[in-house]
Amino acid sequence: MSVLEVVELVKHFGPVRAVDGVSLHIDKGEVLGLVGESGSGKTTLGRCVTRLVPVTSGQVWVNGNDIAHLSRRRLRPLRRDFNIVFQDPSSSLDPRMRVGDIIAEPLRLHRIGDRSTRRARVAELLGQVGLQAEMARWYPHELSGGQRQRVSVARALSAAPSLLVADEPTSALDVSVQASVLNLIGRLQAELGFACLFVTHDLAAVEFLAQRVAVMYLGVLVEVATRDELFAGPRHPYTQALLSAAPLPDPVAQRSRQRIVLSGEVPSPVDPPPGCRFHPRCPVAIDRCAVEVPALRPVGPSGALTACHLVADDGSAPRLAA
Amino acid sequence: MTVRRILRNPLAMLGLVVVFVATVAALLAEFVAPFPFDQVNFSEPLRPPSGTHIFGTDSIGRDQLSRAIFGLRASVTVGLLSVALSLAVGVPLGLLAGFYGFLDPLVSRLTDTALAFPFLVLAVGLAAILGPSLSTAVIAIGIAQIPAVVRVMRSETLRLRGMDFVAAAVAGGAGDATVLLRHILPNAVSALIVQATVAIPGAIIGEAVLSFLGLGVRPPTPSLGVMLADAQTFVRDGPWMAVFPGLTIVVLTLALNLLGDGLRDALDPRESRR
Amino acid sequence: MSLLEVQDLTVRFRTEEGPVLAVDEASFSVATREVVALVGESGCGKSVTALALTDLLPRNASVAGAIQLNGVRPSPRARGRDIAYIFQEPMTSLNPVLTVGRQIGEVLKRHQGASSRARIIELLELVGIPLPGRRIGEYPHQLSGGMRQRVMIAMAVACRPKLLVADEPTTALDVTVQAGILDVLRNLRDEIGTALLLITHDLGVVADIADRVVVMYAGRVIEQAGVHRLFAHPTHPYTRGLLDAVPTPGRPVLKEIPGRVPVMRATSDACTFADRCWRVTEQCRSVRPVLEPGPAGHPARCWHPLGGKE
Numbered sequence: 093m094s095v096l097e098v099v100e101l102v103k104h105f106g107p108v109r110a111v112d113g114v115s116l117h118i119d120k121g122e123v124l125g126l127v128g129e130s131g132s133g134k135t136t137l138g139r140c141v142t143r144l145v146p147v148t149s150g151q152v153w154v155n156g157n158d159i160a161h162l163s164r165r166r167l168r169p170l171r172r173d174f175n176i177v178f179q180d181p182s183s184s185l186d187p188r189m190r191v192g193d194i195i196a197e198p199l200r201l202h203r204i205g206d207r208s209t210r211r212a213r214v215a216e217l218l219g220q221v222g223l224q225a226e227m228a229r230w231y232p233h234e235l236s237g238g239q240r241q242r243v244s245v246a247r248a249l250s251a252a253p254s255l256l257v258a259d260e261p262t263s264a265l266d267v268s269v270q271a272s273v274l275n276l277i278g279r280l281q282a283e284l285g286f287a288c289l290f291v292t293h294d295l296a297a298v299e300f301l302a303q304r305v306a307v308m309y310l311g312v313l314v315e316v317a318t319r320d321e322l323f324a325g326p327r328h329p330y331t332q333a334l335l336s337a338a339p340l341p342d343p344v345a346q347r348s349r350q351r352i353v354l355s356g357e358v359p360s361p362v363d364p365p366p367g368c369r370f371h372p373r374c375p376v377a378i379d380r381c382a383v384e385v386p387a388l389r390p391v392g393p394s395g396a397l398t399a400c401h402l403v404a405d406d407g408s409a410p411r412l413a414a
Numbered sequence: 415m416t417v418r419r420i421l422r423n424p425l426a427m428l429g430l431v432v433v434f435v436a437t438v439a440a441l442l443a444e445f446v447a448p449f450p451f452d453q454v455n456f457s458e459p460l461r462p463p464s465g466t467h468i469f470g471t472d473s474i475g476r477d478q479l480s481r482a483i484f485g486l487r488a489s490v491t492v493g494l495l496s497v498a499l500s501l502a503v504g505v506p507l508g509l510l511a512g513f514y515g516f517l518d519p520l521v522s523r524l525t526d527t528a529l530a531f532p533f534l535v536l537a538v539g540l541a542a543i544l545g546p547s548l549s550t551a552v553i554a555i556g557i558a559q560i561p562a563v564v565r566v567m568r569s570e571t572l573r574l575r576g577m578d579f580v581a582a583a584v585a586g587g588a589g590d591a592t593v594l595l596r597h598i599l600p601n602a603v604s605a606l607i608v609q610a611t612v613a614i615p616g617a618i619i620g621e622a623v624l625s626f627l628g629l630g631v632r633p634p635t636p637s638l639g640v641m642l643a644d645a646q647t648f649v650r651d652g653p654w655m656a657v658f659p660g661l662t663i664v665v666l667t668l669a670l671n672l673l674g675d676g677l678r679d680a681l682d683p684r685e686s687r688r
Numbered sequence: 689m690s691l692l693e694v695q696d697l698t699v700r701f702r703t704e705e706g707p708v709l710a711v712d713e714a715s716f717s718v719a720t721r722e723v724v725a726l727v728g729e730s731g732c733g734k735s736v737t738a739l740a741l742t743d744l745l746p747r748n749a750s751v752a753g754a755i756q757l758n759g760v761r762p763s764p765r766a767r768g769r770d771i772a773y774i775f776q777e778p779m780t781s782l783n784p785v786l787t788v789g790r791q792i793g794e795v796l797k798r799h800q801g802a803s804s805r806a807r808i809i810e811l812l813e814l815v816g817i818p819l820p821g822r823r824i825g826e827y828p829h830q831l832s833g834g835m836r837q838r839v840m841i842a843m844a845v846a847c848r849p850k851l852l853v854a855d856e857p858t859t860a861l862d863v864t865v866q867a868g869i870l871d872v873l874r875n876l877r878d879e880i881g882t883a884l885l886l887i888t889h890d891l892g893v894v895a896d897i898a899d900r901v902v903v904m905y906a907g908r909v910i911e912q913a914g915v916h917r918l919f920a921h922p923t924h925p926y927t928r929g930l931l932d933a934v935p936t937p938g939r940p941v942l943k944e945i946p947g948r949v950p951v952m953r954a955t956s957d958a959c960t961f962a963d964r965c966w967r968v969t970e971q972c973r974s975v976r977p978v979l980e981p982g983p984a985g986h987p988a989r990c991w992h993p994l995g996g997k998e
Binding site: 267268269270278294295296297299338340346354 | 865896
């Protein structure tokens with residue numbers, strides 16, 4: 093059974109159509125990478141899934157409960173099941189609280205255990221995220237960025253949720269620290285078996301951590317496939333362009349590859365283009381793309397999903413790089 | 415960190431020392447003052463400053479220095495109590511206005527209205543109802559300072575409620591009370607301290623004004639404002655009667671302002687690191 | 689002969705927490721038409737080095753060492769004309785109340801005494817801004833992040849600097865936009881012959897555009913080499929650690945560098961990486977390593993360089 097099932101989720105901020113009809117699911121123990129550039133709505137989707145913002149319409153099923161439109165009072169006990177790690181650890185930890193109190197806050201709010209068992213749990217969590225137990229008495233400003241992000245992970249996991257949303261958890265960190273945080277999330281996920289929605293723009297991180305990948309563009313999903321299938325043979329033209337634009341840390345490979353340079357910029361989500369939202373920038377767009385919205389449909393033998401008129405039912409797709 | 419920044423700032427330290435000395439003197443006035451404030455000496459009226467009477471004497475021979483020290487007590491009392499009153503009312507209002515958008519227009523219009531209301535009219539009205547006294551001064555000044563507190567608290571709440579640590583608390587299962595009292599209020603304390611250090615000298619001047627006009631502390635209880643009022647008649651014959659209470663007010667409020675500036679710099683690293 | 693020659697650049701800051709040695713005798717050079725990447729994590733001194741070159745350091749900094757441009761010590765005026773600087777965040781470095789054309793025009797007037805609409809349009813074309821005739825009258829907020837960065841570049845190259853110093857010019861941008869900006873920078877070199885000193889932490893960007901790489905750690909230059917050589921034969925353990933930390937498919941666990949970049953208070957007689965290094969010996973803690981050719985032939989500041997006999 094899926095831990096998370098999102099059905100036709102819509103989130104509008106006034107005229108801004110940040111998320112415009114997204115459906116996806118994450119199974120138990122699975123990491124789904126949600127990839128997109130700024131303005132794609134991926135962060136908003138993560139905040140809708142954790143109900144940090146109200147949902148305009150659609151359903152968000154977590155462990156069989158639709159939390160999309162629950163009142164805050166009814167929602168609170170269900171929050172044990174899911175939590176979130178934010179991008180910037182310097183703003184996501186309360187500067188006036190000690191690390192131990194920060195990590196124990198979900199336990200306290202859900203009335204899990206008493207004072208001494210909570211203290212023991214904090215020590216256990218600190219160990220799990222690779223920090224010393226005495227850091228429970230420290231304040232966030234005494235920690236490095238990487239250590240703060242570890243505290244953030246420990247807090248999110250303290251009530252043992254079955255779903256973790258990680259919103260760009262490594263973007264604010266240095267390269268060597270990024271590696272340690274990715275390792276940490278990967279190891280904890282394997283040990284504890286929670287499902288994870290890993291929101292990021294970092295394709296290398298997704299390829300490292302996720303089993304399945306969903307690509308978002310201007311509020312909608314354009315492609316969903318297993319990691320291996322997506323990175324080996326992206327079908328949607330946007331996915332192809334995205335993969336080709338991310339530079340590889342290898343000068344030989346990077347300088348010999350064919351790059352697809354997209355024209356223009358991501359249009360405003362206030363007034364997204366009709367038809368396929370990518371068609372104004374798509375190098376292979378045809379007339380039909382400008383009028384008919386392509387459905388996200390299964391293509392090819394594996395059941396990967398693509399929203400493109402030019403991808404055939406057997407999964408064959410136009411190749412952009414000549 | 416904060417303490418060290420204050421210690422390194424000579425002007426703020428000077429302010430701190432003056433405020434500390436003045437407060438101690440006011441609290442221990444009975445022991446510090448050379449004479450009782452109400453000791454009349456008709457043989458020495460209107461004496462200029464001398465070794466015995468450093469600030470001189472008034473028209474009925476009372477020691478002006480002793481009266482100023484006791485007067486400080488009224489200043490300090492009004493300063494602290496009126497600011498406490500404005501915080502007690504303003505902080506909850508500001509929190510609610512900043513956090514619940516639907517309350518914001520109501521609270522904002524109320525504070526605008528209060529700001530538009532002249533301070534002296536308010537004080538005269540209150541004095542008419544309650545009678546002139548120290549408490550009247552406290553209430554009048556406290557009410558007058560509520561709008562500033564509401565504004566500071568409201569803007570801090572608006573800023574803090576968008577921070578990720580608040581979202582993280584909500585994700586962890588926090589209700590509004592937890593968010594407001596455990597996360598937003600403690601992080602707004604710095605801004606409130608700064609607001610208080612600006613408000614206290616204002617309150618001290620306010621007390622002097624009200625007492626001068628006879629709307630606050632009533633003679634024979636000394637207050638710097640009362641002393642100034644008494645001095646009016648004798649400006650020509652005993653200018654020291656006006657000069658020294660006036661100087662005391664100036665020095666005390668200046669010291670508080672220096673301390674407040676130092677605190678603001680120390681608590682807000684962005685301001686100080688230029 | 690190299691265009692820019694930096695010799696023993698040292699930058700100290702006086703701070704409330706005591707002195708900070710941000711750059712410790714850094715030496716490197718940039719040749720004409722060369723793209724040199726200055727690489728390192730935050731706290732390595734790479735941005736401070738860039739600011740020192742362009743004379744933009746805050747007042748609590750003191751600078752020592754020699755900077756030569758074309759073999760001579762540049763006057764402040766020459767420095768402003770010949771070395772241009774591009775910031776990371778284009779929105780905060782553009783004046784929000786002036787049009788794009790006006791801002792570029794002012795740079796032209798300041799440095800060349802005159803500006804013309806044709807010249808401004810030419811500059812906008814050079815940085816790949818479509819419909820330059822229309823963009824010239826727009827305000828910064830009407831442009832996307834990528835377009836703003838292009839405007840910044842246009843302003844930087846308006847008076848034909850010999851060297852462009854770009855501090856993380858694409859970090860705030862999306863990858864599809866970044867690709868375009870990197871193309872613009874490459875074009876500048878090819879079309880007007882500007883050399884580029886690129887400050888970045890992104891090894892993908894380095895692999896894409898750099899000719900040569902200078903790696904900094906805790907204020908010191910610890911390795912420099914041609915881009916192919918550096919990626920193929922990293923010699924300093926820190927460089928190796930940086931390369932291995934990039935997520936790579938098929939690797940179950942990423943290589944981590946334990947610890948964090950130290951804040952240097954004064955020059956030390958040890959290797960600054962000693963506390964985080966897996967090859968550390970007593971020598972590393974007591975004798976300052978020198979930048980000398982390692983087993984792969986290019987200079988590295990390490991007593992136990994990789995690639996030699998183990």
